[in-house]
Amino acid sequence: MTAIPGGYLGAFEPVEVMTDYAVGVIGAGGRGRLHARRFARIDSCTVLACADLELSRAEQLAADVDLPEDAVFTDYREMLEEINIDVLCVPTPPAVRAAIVIDCARRADLDAIHCEKPMASTWGDCRRMTQECRRRGIQLTFTHQLRYSNAVEEASAVVDNGVLGELTRVEMRRSNLLEAGIHQVDLCSHFTGNVPASWVIGQVDYREQETYRGTNIEGQTLGHWQYDNGIHGLAATGRGSDLVEPHVRLIGEEGTLDVQFSHDDFDGTRVLLRTGGEETVVFQGERGPAITRTLEDVLCCIGSDEEPRVVANNVFVANELIFGVYESSRRHGGVEFPLTVDDDPLQSMIETGEIYVE
Ligand SMILES: NC(=O)c1ccc[n+]([C@@H]2O[C@H](COP(=O)([O-])OP(=O)(O)OC[C@H]3O[C@@H](n4cnc5c(N)ncnc54)[C@H](O)[C@@H]3O)[C@@H](O)[C@H]2O)c1
Structure with a gap:
């Protein structure tokens, strides 16, 4: 159960989230490791797998959050085939982000995709990734933690x-x-x-x-x-x-x-x-x-009528x-x-x- 402290206009009414969302991280650089550690501290989710083109980076993230060897991938498609993920975190560089988001939205039965900023490196990609997630009912958000x-x-x-x-x-x-x-x-x-x-x-x-x-x-x-x-x-x-x-x-x-x-x-x-x-x-x-509040808001809003502050429509x-x-x-x-x-x-x-x- 996660309770978010009250604050701005009551928008952060404490919300109980009983679900244990399975989180997968694609991109295990500085931000990927930070996000994995923050997700790992939240009760309503568990980090289950990660993928990075560079194995050593994925292994570092895995060590941070105690992932077993068979939960570490260099190809995110294999990760999605082998592990059931509910919430995908995509802190890759922006140039590859839209292609990954669109591909994953089509491949897996995801509840939410949470990305780093900026949305993408072109305006066309921003539109396409937003449209694809909207079409499939996947909540799409970005780390605008401020x-x-x-x-x-x-x-x-x-x-x-x-x-x-x-x-x-x-x-x-x-x-x-x-x-x-x-x-x-x-x-x-x-x-x-x-x-x-x-x-x-x-x-x-x-x-x-x-x-x-x-x-x-x-x-x-x-x-x-x-x-x-x-x-x-x-x-x-x-x-x-x-x-x-x-x-x-x-x-x-x-x-x-x-x-x-x-x-x-x-x-x-x-x-x-x-x-x-x-x-x-x-x-x-x-x-x-x-950042913890951002991720808590993202998880709390899945499947509810509320939208996280950092939902694609706002960002x-x-x-x-x-x-x-x-x-x-x-x-x-x-x-x-x-x-x-x-x-x-x-x-x-x-x-x-x-x-x-x-
Ligand atoms: N919200 C913030 O305040 C904040 C702060 C810093 C950075 N950022 C953003 O975070 C993003 C990532 O930054 P970073 O510093 O972690 O970068 P980074 O280069 O350290 O990490 C990116 C990782 O993505 C991996 N990657 C690239 N393509 C991949 C693919 N196809 N499949 C799997 N992995 C892939 C790379 O190998 C790398 O390990 C950037 O968009 C940056 O602007 C946001």
Whole structure:
């Protein structure tokens, strides 16, 4: 039985989960091992098997959670043939994720697939993996654990209690959009009700030709969008990111709220409220067990009418916005949603030489 502590708006009512879900992990890198260890601590599931192209990695994960030798695979298809899995965890690199998710959804009778962020490395793959899981009734989720952090719980309570008045704008900053900043763009969705965006306009700079985890990333982006509920969004990454002071800023008619994850002066998180000329530190402290809460929410919602905060429908918005910013740069103009491109416009522009480099 797992009980989730109460918090944000009562959305985390304690839920009893009696089922012992069988968990299989595909991708035994740093995140795979972390997820396996976190799943192993939750009563309502048992990690039964893992697969990684590199046997030594799979063996390391197996040692972490005491898996027997015959539960360790280098081919995930064999794992699915030999072991009955209910919940698949896919913390592979994003480029291979959609193909694995779609293949597993077709091969096995799964209840849920939980993946690392970003959803996929192209917008077409994001759509296809979401559609395949929806068609088969498989709950699809992603590790946007900041939605479950203590700071976000506290900030959500401030917003939902109406302290800021009507929200008019959300802003984010980070070093880059897709690899790191997707967490903050996703938090913008969390605070604006997970509604889709209507349009985006953006620009991307790639003159420094940087890479991050083997992927080309921009040196700077500026993005402006509007959600269907009228709230504006602003993203500033890389060189110009200090345009937005905290990682996420919520601007309402009656005040602003800054959500900062670690700071020069302290190691933790801080939520700062500004209303009526006064500043109040609403929260300062640890992040909290955000990944464990994410996985508990994922397991609790299987087969219920509730959706986890990090369900594909919610997380979709941030992915569409980011690929939309890149597409806007490629088009030299604004982009209306839904976004219909299939590729990652930034990677395509880099491959074709279409993007400006000095
Ligand atoms: N949520 C977060 O805060 C957070 C933090 C760090 C990383 N991540 C994300 O987690 C993901 C994984 O990151 P990582 O650092 O663990 O990477 P990693 O390279 O350490 O691990 C990925 C593993 O996947 C395996 N793999 C690749 N293709 C496979 C296949 N077809 N079948 C089986 N295994 C396969 C690789 O061999 C590797 O062991 C990335 O998308 C990254 O962006 C998220």
